[in-house]
Amino acid sequence: MKKVKVVEIGPRDGFQNVKEFIPTETKLRIIDQLMAAGFQKIQITSFVSPKAIPQLRDCRQVVEHCLAKYPKNKLFALVPNFTGARLAVEAGLTEISPVLSLSESHNMNNVKRTVAQSIEEMKKIRQAFPDVKITQDIATAFGCPFEGEMPVEALVELVGKLHVLGIRAFTLCDTVGLAYPTLVEKVFRTVKKAFPSDEFNVHIHDTRNMGILNSYVALQNGADSVQSAVGGLGGCPFAPGASGNTSTEDLVYMLNKCGYDTEIDFAALLKTAKYVHSVIDGNFSGHQINIPEKPCVIRQV
Ligand code: COA
Ligand code: ZN
16 A cells, blocks of 8 residues: 655645634544544644734744644644744754745745745755754745746746755745646646655645645655645635645545555544534535535445
8 A cells, every 4th residue: 555644734825714703622532533533744834923813813822732732743843034043943843844835926926025035034044943844835836826826947946045054855835726737747847857755845825626636646756745724725825715624524525435455534634624524614625525424425436
């Protein structure tokens, strides 16, 4: 069986776009259920300005609770700048995902910096925290809500600039769901060829119902892990048209059927997704949460 790493990012990307504050206890209960379902790696929050994303203002509490309870799991957080990286490391995290965008306009909208300024910020982060694992998020890697489809050459150039800073792991993010299978194939083949020893993960939004397909194509073309959000919750508040991530339960269901070993307990995951759906008023793109119990017999031959 082919092993595949499914990285749950619902507690960050999923929650960040929800208007009403989700009580910290509810966030922790959801993370507990995800842990029980078998996730080894979860993005549990982000250390961003509470003015920009008030929903995640409890980031420190969430991190402290989870590190104490799950010391063996890989827990990480998104950070938009040096301040966020410092706060995340002070809270005890040993892995962070700094974010910058491939497109200038989304980077400015999202983190109020030019791409060059963000690269300088990444340099400071890399130098200040040499022992922290950095998995660099590249937003709008496939397309931008303001600039449209992004050329793969520009992505290779940006990865190159980050690579020379010592950053060796990347997550290519389809922030508003503009990717499509042949583009995903081209992007993964190109970056893997240009940087064969670097890690490339995939993060897709399901805006146009291509989340599962694009994630699958990324895996087939060498993606080291696939990110998704429970229930298909998610979206960037600074990207017009942003919608939910690929839903983790839809993804795990598909991967299980296709013979991948996800090490996730699907029944426990689906129960968690339904719980999230029942307690959060948000934008869910998942399909499995709406299927009634025992709708029909799905026989595997
Ligand atoms: N965490 C907490 N507080 C932060 C912070 C962080 N990472 N970065 C900055 N701040 C605080 C500063 O301390 C300052 O506080 P003050 O007003 O009380 O003095 C304030 O925010 C402004 O700081 P500044 O450096 O000028 O930030 P900014 O206004 O230029 O905002 C970002 C830039 C990146 C901090 C902000 O745009 C942000 O957090 N964006 C979130 C992006 C995001 O998460 N998008 C979705 C995921 S892709
Ligand atoms: Zn996202």
